[in-house]
Amino acid sequence: MLLMFVLSSLFLIALAVGQEPISEPLKSALLWVVIMFSAAIGLGRSFIAEQERGTVLLLQLNVRGSQVLAGKLIFNFILLTAVDLVGLGMFSFLLDLQIEHLSLMLVVLTLGSIGLAGATTLLSAIIARASNKGPLLPVLLFPMLIPLLLSVVRAASEALEGGMGWSGVQTELATITAFGGVVLTASFLLFEYVWTE
Amino acid sequence: MVNVKRYTVVRNLVFGWLTVILLAGFLLNFPKINILEHTARNLYFHVPMWFTMMAAAFVSGYHSWKVLQTGDPLRDIRALQAARVGTFFGILGITTGIIWSRFTWYVGTDVWWNFDPRQIMVSIQLLIYGGYFVLRSALDEPGKRAKISAVFNLFAMTALPFLLYVIPRQMESLHPGAEGNPAFSQITHPVMRLVFYPAIIGFVGLFWVLYTQRVRVAWLKYRVTQDSEM
Amino acid sequence: MTKSIVALFQNASQVAVTDSAATGTVSTAYDSLWTGADIPTQAPSALEQVMLSDEKIFVVLAVVLIIWIGVILLILRTDRHLTRVERSVAENIPDADDGL
Numbered sequence: 315m316l317l318m319f320v321l322s323s324l325f326l327i328a329l330a331v332g333q334e335p336i337s338e339p340l341k342s343a344l345l346w347v348v349i350m351f352s353a354a355i356g357l358g359r360s361f362i363a364e365q366e367r368g369t370v371l372l373l374q375l376n377v378r379g380s381q382v383l384a385g386k387l388i389f390n391f392i393l394l395t396a397v398d399l400v401g402l403g404m405f406s407f408l409l410d411l412q413i414e415h416l417s418l419m420l421v422v423l424t425l426g427s428i429g430l431a432g433a434t435t436l437l438s439a440i441i442a443r444a445s446n447k448g449p450l451l452p453v454l455l456f457p458m459l460i461p462l463l464l465s466v467v468r469a470a471s472e473a474l475e476g477g478m479g480w481s482g483v484q485t486e487l488a489t490i491t492a493f494g495g496v497v498l499t500a501s502f503l504l505f506e507y508v509w510t511e
Numbered sequence: 512m513v514n515v516k517r518y519t520v521v522r523n524l525v526f527g528w529l530t531v532i533l534l535a536g537f538l539l540n541f542p543k544i545n546i547l548e549h550t551a552r553n554l555y556f557h558v559p560m561w562f563t564m565m566a567a568a569f570v571s572g573y574h575s576w577k578v579l580q581t582g583d584p585l586r587d588i589r590a591l592q593a594a595r596v597g598t599f600f601g602i603l604g605i606t607t608g609i610i611w612s613r614f615t616w617y618v619g620t621d622v623w624w625n626f627d628p629r630q631i632m633v634s635i636q637l638l639i640y641g642g643y644f645v646l647r648s649a650l651d652e653p654g655k656r657a658k659i660s661a662v663f664n665l666f667a668m669t670a671l672p673f674l675l676y677v678i679p680r681q682m683e684s685l686h687p688g689a690e691g692n693p694a695f696s697q698i699t700h701p702v703m704r705l706v707f708y709p710a711i712i713g714f715v716g717l718f719w720v721l722y723t724q725r726v727r728v729a730w731l732k733y734r735v736t737q738d739s740e741m
Numbered sequence: 742m743t744k745s746i747v748a749l750f751q752n753a754s755q756v757a758v759t760d761s762a763a764t765g766t767v768s769t770a771y772d773s774l775w776t777g778a779d780i781p782t783q784a785p786s787a788l789e790q791v792m793l794s795d796e797k798i799f800v801v802l803a804v805v806l807i808i809w810i811g812v813i814l815l816i817l818r819t820d821r822h823l824t825r826v827e828r829s830v831a832e833n834i835p836d837a838d839d840g841l
Contacts, residue, residue: 440663440666445650453645458667462673496669500665
């Protein structure tokens, strides 16, 4: 379902852009916007589904909170990696993407997905506790993601354009990594309170 | 509980202090700079809004942390009210900033909104607090509401240092200290700094007064109706 | 009326007309009407003419007024909450009526 969302939104973008050539920063921005919307839509249900099936109590009794979080994080990260790859593949197919530094692009996508998965997983645990869920996850998620978005868009557009390659995006890579690390640490520190409440 | 005696003393001090700041801000003279002219005086009124909002964010985060540790409803009330008054100062800061820049650097261009890093950071902080208030309204059981919203408050705060680091690198700014701009101490006359630092203290004090006032009302409301929202 | 208020400010602060202040006075954009049309700055609007007069002191006035009005609004909101609490106190604790 999530992959179909990526496909249809990419197709929408490709048609909306039409035949006009668009610049590399804009391509990178569109790619990341699609990935982040997919995360907000697809990963938001990770804990809600658990509640609807009534398996929360079972997990709470048998498994430690940090293990639950780790499992959800790994699953969400794998899901996001799939979204990244499909998104990147379809993007280059539909929008004629020339990737100058493929390795840099993959590293940026992976590191960005770690931060994205970390932020989304904890927030989806939070909204699973709310009664009126609606569009709550994007409201909570997007403001937090802005620093990550700015860095990954820049780094990804550098990977598309070539330019200075690795040396040109050192600060961006450092920021993305630090963001992932801080968000993951905060997730593990705070998850216990959401889980046991 | 709120210490009412201390509140009264601090309130009177803050009101007197801010009156002096207001007088000093308008009466003390300093050499005029091109373009800025009298608007340089806005340094005493606009910039402390930003400091006050940051102070409010820290107060709110501190009490959210205490909520997680103790589950005390008064801590929850304090975290919420600090966020409310912080939002208020954020709105004041962004509005006064827009007025200042519009009639100083954007004369004749009809530019009201520009993507200045500070403007973006305040907007993000306001969005985060907007999310915080929305989340609270979506949680119905009070104990759960206190803890879950405290987790969100602390979690969202982890993004703040990145905002301070990332955004100023990518955009031009009208604010001192940004890349290519002179440092704060280079463009301010000693007289201005004499008023500026006390002004920050004064406005943070004003935050404390308004915040404590609301905490008192909210705590009273909680004791009567068992409802901590306000 | 407004002129006199500003004059009061200026007299009180003994505005020193330094060189920079003299060159810093706002030149209207009317010159550009003859020199060329593609200059981005427009003729100052009525709002700008007010705000830029008297060495832009009105910009400071606007900023201080916004803060003041904001503080008033916040206190009024707090006050409204207080009224509601007082009402529910009267409902929940019947004897407390005369105490308030």
